[in-house]
Amino acid sequence: MLLDGMGHATWVVNDGIATVEAAATFRPDIILLDIAMPRLNGFDACSRIRAQPADRQVVIVALTGWIQDEMRQRSREAGFDFYLIKPVEPDALRKLIQDCMPAGD
Numbered sequence: 434m435l436l437d438g439m440g441h442a443t444w445v446v447n448d449g450i451a452t453v454e455a456a457a458t459f460r461p462d463i464i465l466l467d468i469a470m471p472r473l474n475g476f477d478a479c480s481r482i483r484a485q486p487a488d489r490q491v492v493i494v495a496l497t498g499w500i501q502d503e504m505r506q507r508s509r510e511a512g513f514d515f516y517l518i519k520p521v522e523p524d525a526l527r528k529l530i531q532d533c534m535p536a537g538d
Contacts, residue, residue: 436530448473452478463493468495469499492515
């Protein structure tokens, strides 16, 4: 709702496999991806998205409740660009999205 309210087009899916499929179809600029998802965890979903052919690099943000350093390391290895702990402050999310959006969007 926050992203929609900011004027961004959003697509919500509820599991890792659907996330990978949606990334190929929707071709987003930014993906906010939970790590603990059914069917395929966020680490594996991120790796699969990174393996897809693309004409540009999508920004993938881990949005999770896990605060352990090990999880941050695993997220880097999987290909995440950023790691945010829930609950995320709306202003922090707004700034991250603004900083990551391609010019002209």
